[in-house]
Amino acid sequence: MGEVWTNIGSAVASLVFIYTIFERFFPYHLRENLEPLVQRFINLFYPYIQIKFFEYSGERFERNDDYATIQNYLSKDSSSRAKKLRANTSKGSKSIVLSMDDHEEITDEFKGVKVWWQSKKHQTDSRSISYFPKTEESRFYILKFHVRDRQVITNRYLDHIRKEGKKMEVKNRERKLYSNNPSQNWSGYNQTKWSHVTFEHPATFDTLAMESEKKEEIKNDLTKFSNSQDCYKRIGKAWKRGYLLHGPPGTGKSTMVAAMANFLDYDVYDLELTTVKDNTELRRLLIETSGKSIIVIEDIDCSLDLTGQRKQKKEEEEDDEDEISPIEKQMKKEKSEGTGSKVTLSGLLNFIDGLWSACGGERIIVFTTNFIDKLDPALIRKGRMDKHIEMSYCGFEAFKVLARNYLYAEEEGELFQEIQRLLEVEKIKMTPADVGENLLMKTEHEAKETCLNRLIVALKEEKEEAKKRVEEEEKKKEKEKDIKRKRRDDDQREKKEDI
Numbered sequence: 001m002g003e004v005w006t007n008i009g010s011a012v013a014s015l016v017f018i019y020t021i022f023e024r025f026f027p028y029h030l031r032e033n034l035e036p037l038v039q040r041f042i043n044l045f046y047p048y049i050q051i052k053f054f055e056y057s058g059e060r061f062e063r064n065d066d067y068a069t070i071q072n073y074l075s076k077d078s079s080s081r082a083k084k085l086r087a088n089t090s091k092g093s094k095s096i097v098l099s100m101d102d103h104e105e106i107t108d109e110f111k112g113v114k115v116w117w118q119s120k121k122h123q124t125d126s127r128s129i130s131y132f133p134k135t136e137e138s139r140f141y142i143l144k145f146h147v148r149d150r151q152v153i154t155n156r157y158l159d160h161i162r163k164e165g166k167k168m169e170v171k172n173r174e175r176k177l178y179s180n181n182p183s184q185n186w187s188g189y190n191q192t193k194w195s196h197v198t199f200e201h202p203a204t205f206d207t208l209a210m211e212s213e214k215k216e217e218i219k220n221d222l223t224k225f226s227n228s229q230d231c232y233k234r235i236g237k238a239w240k241r242g243y244l245l246h247g248p249p250g251t252g253k254s255t256m257v258a259a260m261a262n263f264l265d266y267d268v269y270d271l272e273l274t275t276v277k278d279n280t281e282l283r284r285l286l287i288e289t290s291g292k293s294i295i296v297i298e299d300i301d302c303s304l305d306l307t308g309q310r311k312q313k314k315e316e317e318e319d320d321e322d323e324i325s326p327i328e329k330q331m332k333k334e335k336s337e338g339t340g341s342k343v344t345l346s347g348l349l350n351f352i353d354g355l356w357s358a359c360g361g362e363r364i365i366v367f368t369t370n371f372i373d374k375l376d377p378a379l380i381r382k383g384r385m386d387k388h389i390e391m392s393y394c395g396f397e398a399f400k401v402l403a404r405n406y407l408y409a410e411e412e413g414e415l416f417q418e419i420q421r422l423l424e425v426e427k428i429k430m431t432p433a434d435v436g437e438n439l440l441m442k443t444e445h446e447a448k449e450t451c452l453n454r455l456i457v458a459l460k461e462e463k464e465e466a467k468k469r470v471e472e473e474e475k476k477k478e479k480e481k482d483i484k485r486k487r488r489d490d491d492q493r494e495k496k497e498d499i
């Protein structure tokens with residue numbers, strides 16, 4: 001054994017000696033010409049190809065996106081297989097990304113092809129004063145694969161890494177909730193069109209009170225959409241999907257948007273149309289949204305006088321001030337004073353149909369409304385709003401979800417049966433928001449039964465109130481009929497008298 005070590009030692013010493021002689025006596029330009037020849041000679045017997053991916057590249061040494069994507073792609077395998085790891089905390093990421101440390105190697109497999117990934121560090125001797133100190137020590141990944149696999153790697157594996165890496169990146173990013181700034185704040189130093197906070201809404205499809213069948217349908221629709229980039233490309237359609245959520249207040253429209261964003265790991269852009277002055281501003285705002293995002297316009301019927309152009313004439317004829325809501329009155333006032341928003345239905349539609357095609361990345365647009373009948377048919381036709389989702393009053397299945405969320409109550413005792421009877425047989429209408437409010441424990445030690453009983457009482461009260469409302473409605477209608485009849489009689493009498 002000792003002899004072997006002596007031989008290895010002397011062989012290494014000889015190699016170092018030869019290399020020193022070579023460096024000393026061969027002029028630089030000769031060495032430069034010799035190296036490619038040596039490399040070509042080695043290539044004859046070395047059947048592997050290498051690709052390098054540098055962390056910083058380009059003239060201005062900007063961070064290479066591909067490097068970060070590869071880092072994300074390899075992070076799963078690195079954290080379980082590499083022995084030396086590096087923790088990377090980048091701005092805007094919600095957790096630490098573990099990547100392999102310098103000079104580590106891991107293997108990966110793709111369609112039966114084995115590849116090797118190495119992380120390397122390159123020390124530059126540049127003495128120049130640099131604004132980017134990191135360029136002194138540049139890192140890169142080396143991808144090594146067999147010559148015979150060249151086609152698979154260059155045609156498919158690199159695309160696969162990009163896709164998967166981007167997916168990991170999106171999963172790992174800290175998601176944001178954006179809201180639009182009024183345009184007077186758009187100019188000046190460091191001003192942006194959107195302000196953001198971290199999006200941490202806890203709603204998920206599991207906590208959403210809704211029939212499970214409907215829930216699954218929406219989830220499948222979302223998954224299908226987010227995986228159909230190739231399909232949208234093939235048919236030449238912009239990668240977007242429109243949802244219209246409609247239903248009475250408190251039925252979970254806003255909660256559904258949060259659940260969708262959490263399900264897909266998307267950012268949310270909450271677009272307040274009343275602060276957008278005109279269509280140009282709208283376009284400028286929307287063009288600044290990023291891919292993988294949900295753009296929400298809440299209460300579309302109140303945000304804009306979208307139905308205005310068509311109904312204007314009618315309104316002028318009738319102009320029944322008592323029948324319109326305070327919001328509509330305010331909008332009318334702003335319109336007449338010229339201070340309100342000038343965003344038009346066609347501006348919004350043009351954007352939804354046309355402009356988006358030019359913006360890469362998938363986007364979902366969600367409109368919510370309490371009154372679907374008030375919307376212009378042009379806005380809600382299929383193809384524009386691809387899916388209409390009705391959020392309705394609490395059914396028994398939805399109640400069970402709420403009972404589980406609020407009370408951890410799974411058992412179906414007598415109280416559950418009574419609630420089922422009230423909801424399904426008596427058909428009492430109560431929003432999930434109200435049901436939740438009744439189920440919420442008022443003190444820390446309140447019993448589940450107390451909460452369920454409170455809900456039963458509230459449901460019965462609601463039944464009584466609904467009855468009263470119907471009676472009042474009928475009385476009102478009768479009264480209106482009487483007035484009309486009286487008017488008609490008066491008119492006829494006047495006519496007779498004239499004759």
Ligand SMILES: Nc1ncnc2c1ncn2[C@@H]1O[C@H](COP(=O)(O)OP(=O)(O)OP(=O)(O)O)[C@@H](O)[C@H]1O
Nearest residue numbers: 207208209248249250251252253254255432433436
């Ligand atoms: N389907 C639901 N599942 C779970 N929670 C719900 C549901 N609907 C309402 N809630 C609860 O009620 C509250 C109000 O709901 P949300 O704001 O989503 O209603 P909305 O339909 O958007 O009402 P609005 O039309 O007034 O905007 C939420 O905080 C949520 O906790």
Ligand SMILES: [Mg+2]
Nearest residue numbers: 253254298368
């Ligand atoms: Mg809402």
